[in-house]
Amino acid sequence: MSNSIIEKTEEFVREKLKDESSGHDWYHIYRVTKLAETIAEHEGADRFICVMAALLHDIADEKIAGTEEEGLKEVKLWLESIALESKYIDHIVSIISTMSFKGGNQSPMQTIEGKVVQDADRLDAIGAIGIGRTFAYSGAKGQLMYDPNIPVREKMTKDQYRNEKSTAVNHFYEKLLKLKDKMNTEIGKKMADERHAFLEKFLEQFFEEWEGKR
Ligand code: ADP
Ligand code: NI
Numbered sequence: 001m002s003n004s005i006i007e008k009t010e011e012f013v014r015e016k017l018k019d020e021s022s023g024h025d026w027y028h029i030y031r032v033t034k035l036a037e038t039i040a041e042h043e044g045a046d047r048f049i050c051v052m053a054a055l056l057h058d059i060a061d062e063k064i065a066g067t068e069e070e071g072l073k074e075v076k077l078w079l080e081s082i083a084l085e086s087k088y089i090d091h092i093v094s095i096i097s098t099m100s101f102k103g104g105n106q107s108p109m110q111t112i113e114g115k116v117v118q119d120a121d122r123l124d125a126i127g128a129i130g131i132g133r134t135f136a137y138s139g140a141k142g143q144l145m146y147d148p149n150i151p152v153r154e155k156m157t158k159d160q161y162r163n164e165k166s167t168a169v170n171h172f173y174e175k176l177l178k179l180k181d182k183m184n185t186e187i188g189k190k191m192a193d194e195r196h197a198f199l200e201k202f203l204e205q206f207f208e209e210w211e212g213k214r
Helices: 002-016 026-043 047-056 068-081 086-099 112-123 127-140 158-163 168-174 176-182 186-210
Strands: none
Touching: 002 026, 002 047, 026 047, 026 112, 026 186, 047 086, 047 112, 068 086, 086 112, 112 186, 127 168, 127 186, 168 176, 168 186, 176 186
């Protein structure tokens, strides 16, 4: 029974994201769902909740829904339309609403399933995939990949983060390199460490190539 719910939800999400170019395309969801399954198994978290929350985690993102509120409503309506038990609906919706809160002081995830899905989403922003997504996003936004004259922003408001011009390489310092210290689960931390090391290696070579040194 739960497998058919997962399949139907997968179809719903694929359809919603089919024209997405903000870094939240279907394959981001695919990868986060796979990561959530891997982490859930290690942590003994509920697989069904993790997979469902991973599949739906970006539907309430402001870049996809008009507002976060509308997005959350849509998730709820979807889960009701497939007649999911309300205790599951509440858990999934609470994971998604906590995760999508983008303000500075993020409240910690309340349940192990929430921790798993948040780790999975963060992992997809680092490592080889994270590098690829960052350059793709920057290109789509018309930003340069690097400009030595644009300083890394130490502190910024949500609006600055979204709308001020930056570069792909600055984004490493403004976000990507900070993620490994925010992981919730043990296996998530381990995976993040490996992906983090890859980011550092990439940057080191990038700057050497930039100066024609190798
Ligand atoms: P998330 O939904 O994971 O919080 P975002 O919506 O902030 O991520 O961004 C989606 C993808 O685009 C991520 O891989 C992220 O690192 C990348 N990205 C976000 N903002 C920028 C930016 N200003 N420059 C380059 N890449 C960015
Ligand atoms: Ni995401």
